[in-house]
Amino acid sequence: MLTRSLKDRLASRLMFLVTFSSSLIVFLIALALYARARPILTAKPLGELIFSSSWHPLKGEFGFYPFILGTLWVTALAMIISIPLSLLTAIYLAEYASARVRGVVKPLIDLLAGIPSVVYGLWGVLAVVPLIRDYVAPLMGRSLGFIPLFSAENLTGYSVLAGSIVLALMVFPIIISVAEEVFRSVPDGLREASLALGATRWQMVKHVVIRKALPGVVAAIVLGFSRAFGETMAVLMVVGNVAMIPSSIFDPAYPLTALIANNYGEMMSIPLYDSALLGAGLFLLLMVLCFNIMARIILRRVLREEW
Amino acid sequence: MDKRKEELIFQGLMIASALIVIGSLVFVLAVVVLKGLPALNLAMLTQTPKGGYYLGGEGGILNAITGSLCLAGGATVLALLLSLPIALFLQVYSGKSRFSEFARLSLDVLWGVPSIVYGAFGFTIMVFLRVRASLLGGVMALTLLELPIMSRALEEVISMVPLELKESAYALGATRLETAMRVVVRQCLPGILTAILLAFGRGIGDAASVLFTAGYTDSLPSSLFRPVASLPLAVFFQLATPFPEVQQRAYASALVLTIIVLLISLGCRLIGGRFTAHVIR
Amino acid sequence: MANPHISVHNLNVFYRDHHALKDLTVELPERQITAIIGPSGCGKTTFLKSLNRLVELVEGTKISGKVLVRGLDIYHSDVDVTEIRKRIGLLSQRPHPLPMSIYDNVAFGPRLHGLKGRQELDRTVEDHLRAAGLWDEVKDRLHAPASRLSAGQQQRLCLARGLAVEPEVLLGDEPTSALDPMSAQHIERRLLDLKENYTIVIVTHILRQARRLADYVIFLYLGELVEHGPAADFFNHPQEARTRAYIRGEF
Numbered sequence: 153m154l155t156r157s158l159k160d161r162l163a164s165r166l167m168f169l170v171t172f173s174s175s176l177i178v179f180l181i182a183l184a185l186y187a188r189a190r191p192i193l194t195a196k197p198l199g200e201l202i203f204s205s206s207w208h209p210l211k212g213e214f215g216f217y218p219f220i221l222g223t224l225w226v227t228a229l230a231m232i233i234s235i236p237l238s239l240l241t242a243i244y245l246a247e248y249a250s251a252r253v254r255g256v257v258k259p260l261i262d263l264l265a266g267i268p269s270v271v272y273g274l275w276g277v278l279a280v281v282p283l284i285r286d287y288v289a290p291l292m293g294r295s296l297g298f299i300p301l302f303s304a305e306n307l308t309g310y311s312v313l314a315g316s317i318v319l320a321l322m323v324f325p326i327i328i329s330v331a332e333e334v335f336r337s338v339p340d341g342l343r344e345a346s347l348a349l350g351a352t353r354w355q356m357v358k359h360v361v362i363r364k365a366l367p368g369v370v371a372a373i374v375l376g377f378s379r380a381f382g383e384t385m386a387v388l389m390v391v392g393n394v395a396m397i398p399s400s401i402f403d404p405a406y407p408l409t410a411l412i413a414n415n416y417g418e419m420m421s422i423p424l425y426d427s428a429l430l431g432a433g434l435f436l437l438l439m440v441l442c443f444n445i446m447a448r449i450i451l452r453r454v455l456r457e458e459w
Numbered sequence: 460m461d462k463r464k465e466e467l468i469f470q471g472l473m474i475a476s477a478l479i480v481i482g483s484l485v486f487v488l489a490v491v492v493l494k495g496l497p498a499l500n501l502a503m504l505t506q507t508p509k510g511g512y513y514l515g516g517e518g519g520i521l522n523a524i525t526g527s528l529c530l531a532g533g534a535t536v537l538a539l540l541l542s543l544p545i546a547l548f549l550q551v552y553s554g555k556s557r558f559s560e561f562a563r564l565s566l567d568v569l570w571g572v573p574s575i576v577y578g579a580f581g582f583t584i585m586v587f588l589r590v591r592a593s594l595l596g597g598v599m600a601l602t603l604l605e606l607p608i609m610s611r612a613l614e615e616v617i618s619m620v621p622l623e624l625k626e627s628a629y630a631l632g633a634t635r636l637e638t639a640m641r642v643v644v645r646q647c648l649p650g651i652l653t654a655i656l657l658a659f660g661r662g663i664g665d666a667a668s669v670l671f672t673a674g675y676t677d678s679l680p681s682s683l684f685r686p687v688a689s690l691p692l693a694v695f696f697q698l699a700t701p702f703p704e705v706q707q708r709a710y711a712s713a714l715v716l717t718i719i720v721l722l723i724s725l726g727c728r729l730i731g732g733r734f735t736a737h738v739i740r
Numbered sequence: 741m742a743n744p745h746i747s748v749h750n751l752n753v754f755y756r757d758h759h760a761l762k763d764l765t766v767e768l769p770e771r772q773i774t775a776i777i778g779p780s781g782c783g784k785t786t787f788l789k790s791l792n793r794l795v796e797l798v799e800g801t802k803i804s805g806k807v808l809v810r811g812l813d814i815y816h817s818d819v820d821v822t823e824i825r826k827r828i829g830l831l832s833q834r835p836h837p838l839p840m841s842i843y844d845n846v847a848f849g850p851r852l853h854g855l856k857g858r859q860e861l862d863r864t865v866e867d868h869l870r871a872a873g874l875w876d877e878v879k880d881r882l883h884a885p886a887s888r889l890s891a892g893q894q895q896r897l898c899l900a901r902g903l904a905v906e907p908e909v910l911l912g913d914e915p916t917s918a919l920d921p922m923s924a925q926h927i928e929r930r931l932l933d934l935k936e937n938y939t940i941v942i943v944t945h946i947l948r949q950a951r952r953l954a955d956y957v958i959f960l961y962l963g964e965l966v967e968h969g970p971a972a973d974f975f976n977h978p979q980e981a982r983t984r985a986y987i988r989g990e991f
C-alpha cells in the first residue's frame with residue numbers, strides 16, 4: 153500500500169521535474185545564444201550593429217541593417233498578402249460555411265500547415281520565380297515602374313516578392329486556424345441579437361463578430377507574423393540573398409535567417425563572425441518571443457473568457 | 460451602400476479567398492508532383508549516392524530517406540517521453556496553478572521559436588560538448604522542435620477525458636498515477652497516436668534545425684555519432700547544384716518528402732476511426 | 741443508533757465561496773439502505789462524494805468536520821486515501837465503464853490492490869459479475885470492449901467493478917436515473933440483495949424508489965440537514981414542515 157502511494161508521489165515529482173525543465177528550455181536557448189553573442193555585443197555598439205550597412209566580416213565590420221531590412225520587407229509584404237485572404241477565409245469558415253464544407257476545407261488547411269518548408273521553397277523556385285521573372289516583373293515594371301516600389305531592375309525573379317508569396321502561403325494556415333477558433337468563440341447570443349435586429353449576415357459579422365473578436369484576430373496576425381519572421385529555408389531559396397537594402401518588391405533581399413543558414417558553422421575562423429551570427433539568432437529569438445508572448449496572453453484571455 | 464449588395468460582395472470575396480487558399484495548396488502539390496514524378500524511379504528509392512552522383516552519376520536518395528526516418532523517429536520517441544509526463548502532469552496532477560499557467564505559456568512560446576534558432580542553439584551546445592554534426596545532434600534539435608507540438612496536442616486530448624471517468628478509477632482506490640497510466644492513457648490512445656504522427660510529420664519536414672546539427676552524408680545512418688542525410692537537405696543541396704539531372708532529383712526528393720507528409724496526414728484521419736474499440740464516449 | 745457504520749460530525753464543504761454543505765451531523769446504519777433525498781442542488785452528490793473523499797478532487801474545495809468510518813476519521817492526514825476509496829465503493833449517475841474490456845473493468849480494482857493469479861482473477865470477475873446480475877449476459881464475451889454494452893448492462897458492470905474491490909460501503913448517486921425501467925428494476929433488486937452484506941447509501945430523486953428501498957432516510961435542503969430517521973417514521977410522521985412539503989411534492 154505504501155509503495156503504491158510512494159510510487160504516485162515519486163511519479164508526481166518526476167513529472168513536475170520534466171515539466172519544469174522543459175519550460176526552462178526557452179530561457180536556456182536565450183541564455184546560450186546570449187553567451188555566444190557577447191563577444192560581438194561587447195566589441196561593437198548596438199547602434200552600429202543594427203544601423204550600419206557595411207557588412208565586411210573579413211574587415212571586422214558587422215552591419216546588420218540590410219539583413220534586418222530584408223527580413224522586414226519580406227515579412228511585411230507576406231503579411232500584406234496573407235492577412236486579407238486568411239481573415240476572409242476564416243470568417244467564411246466560421247460564419248458561412250456548412251459543416252460539410254468545413255469538414256473538407258479544414259483538413260486541407262491542416263495539410264497546408266504540414267507541408268515542409270523546403271517543398272514550399274522548391275515550389276517558389278519552380279513556379280513563383282519564373283512567373284515573376286517572365287510576367288509579373290516585366291508587366292508591372294512597364295506600367296508602374298515609375299513608382300520606385302515597383303521598378304523592375306532585377307531580372308532574375310529571385311526577389312522580395314517571391315519570398316513573400318511563399319511565406320504568405322506558409323502563414324495562411326496559422327492565421328486561419330487561430331482566427332477561426334477566435335470567431336467561433338464569439339457567443340451565439342450576440343449573433344442572434346444582431347440578426348434579430350434585421351442585420352444581414354455580413355453586417356452582423358462586421359459589427360459584432362469582428363469587433364468582439366478583434367484582440368484574438370490581432371493575436372492570430374501576430375502569430376502569423378512571427379512565423380514568417382523566423383522562417384528560413386523556403387525564403388532562403390527564393391529571395392536571391394544579395395546583401396542590399398531593397399527598394400522595390402522586385403529587388404533581391406537577404407533576410408537574417410538566410411544569413412545564418414548560409415554562413416553559420418562554416419566561417420568559424422573569422423574572428424567574431426560566429427558570434428555575430430549567433431547575435432542575429434538572439435535578435436530573431438527575442439523578437440519572436442515578444443510577439444509570441446503577447447499573442448498567447450491575448451489568446452488565453454480571449455478564448456478563456458468565452459468558454 | 461445597399462446592404463444586400465455589400466453582403467454579396469463580401470460573400471464573393473470570402474469564397475474567392477477560400478478558393479485562393481485551397482488553390483495554392485493544389486498549386487504547390489501539382490508542381491511537386493508534375494516535376495517530381497518523371498524524375499522518380501526505383502533506383503532513387505533503393506540506392507545511396509554512387510561516385511559522381513552530384514555530377515549526374517548513378518545512385519539514389521536512400522541515405523536521405525533512411526536518415527530522415529531515423530532523425531524524425533528518434534526525435535518523436537524522445538519528444539513523446541518528455542511530453543507525456545508534461546501533459547499528464549498539467550492535466551492530471553497540477554490542475555489550474557500558477558506553475559501550470561507558466562509551463563503552458565513557456566511551451567507555447569517554445570512552439571514559436573524559429574527552427575533556425577533551434578539549429579544554431581543545438582550546434583552551440585554541440586560545440587560546447589565537443590560533439591560533431593551527427594544523428595544524435597539532429598535528434599536533439601528536432602526533439603526541441605517537436606516537444607511543444609506534441610505536449611500541446613497531448614494536453615488537448617487528455618483534457619477531453621470526462622471527469623467522471625477519472626472519478627470512477629479514483630473511486631476504486633486507484634492513485635493518480637494508476638488513473639493516468641491505466642485509464643487516461645488508454646482512453647486517449649487514438650489522440651496520442653495522432654499527436655505522434657503530427658509531431659513526426661513536423662520533424663521529418665524541417666530543414667533548418669538539422670542543417671548544422673545532423674550534417675549530411677552519402678552513406679546510410681550507422682551510428683548515433685556520425686552525420687546523417689535528410690530529405691529536406693537532399694532537396695536543398697541537389698537543387699543548389701548547377702546540373703539539371705541533379706536538380707531533377709531534388710524534385711523527386713521533394714515528392715518523396717511530400718508523399719510521406721501526405722501519408723502521415725492521411726494516417727491521422729484514419730486513426731480518427733480506429734483504435735477506438737475501448738474508448739468510452 | 742445501535743451501531744452506525746459511518747458517522748458524520750459537523751461536516752462543512754465549500755466550493756470556493758459556495759457553502760455547499762452546512763454543518764451536517766448524522767449517522768448511517770450498518771447493513772441498511774440509507775436514501776438521501778432533497779431538491780436539485782441541495783448538496784446530495786456533494787455529501788455522497790465527501791464520504792469517499794472524491795469531493796477533494798474538485799479544485800478549490802474546503803472541507804471541515806469529521807467523517808468516521810467504523811471509528812476511523814477518513815480525513816485524517818495519516819489516512820491513505822486510496823485505501824478509503826477501496827473500502828467505499830461508488831456507483832455514479834451515468835455508467836462510466838473504463839476504456840478496456842468487460843473482464844478488465846471488473847479486474848481493474850483487484851489488480852490495483854495486488855491480486856495477481858489468473859485463476860483468482862477469473863474467479864473474482866465471475867463472482868462479482870454474478871453478484872451484479874450480469875454474468876449470464878456477458879460470459880461469452882468477457883474480452884469485448886465494455887463500451888459495447890447497453891447502458892443498463894454498463895451500469896451493472898460498474899456495480900460489479902465496484903463490488904470487486906470488496907468494499908464495505910456502497911454509495912450510489914441516482915444509480916438508476918439514466919436507465920430504462922427494466923434496467924432500473926434490475927439494479928434495485930441487486931441493491932436489496934446486497935444490503936445483506938453491505939452498507940448502502942443512495943441518492944435518489946424518486947420518492948417512490950426511496951420508499952421501496954430505504955431503511956433510513958436523510959433529507960437535505962439547501963445544504964442543510966433538515967430531517968433524518970428510519971424510513972417508516974420519516975415517511976409516515978415527518979416532523980418538519982419542509983419535509984412534509986417535499987414529500988407532498990410541493991417543491
Ligand SMILES: Nc1ncnc2c1ncn2[C@@H]1O[C@H](COP(=O)(O)OP(=O)(O)OP(=O)(O)O)[C@@H](O)[C@H]1O
Nearest residue numbers: 755758760778779780781782783784785786787798
Ligand atoms: N464543482 C463545483 N464547483 C462549484 N460549485 C459546485 C460544484 N459542484 C456542485 N456545486 C454546487 O454545490 C451545490 C450542491 O451541488 P450537488 O451537486 O451536491 O447537488 P445535488 O443535490 O447532487 O443536485 P442534483 O440533484 O441536481 O444532482 C449546488 O449549488 C452546486 O451548484
Ligand SMILES: [Mg+2]
Nearest residue numbers: 784785786913
Ligand atoms: Mg447530484
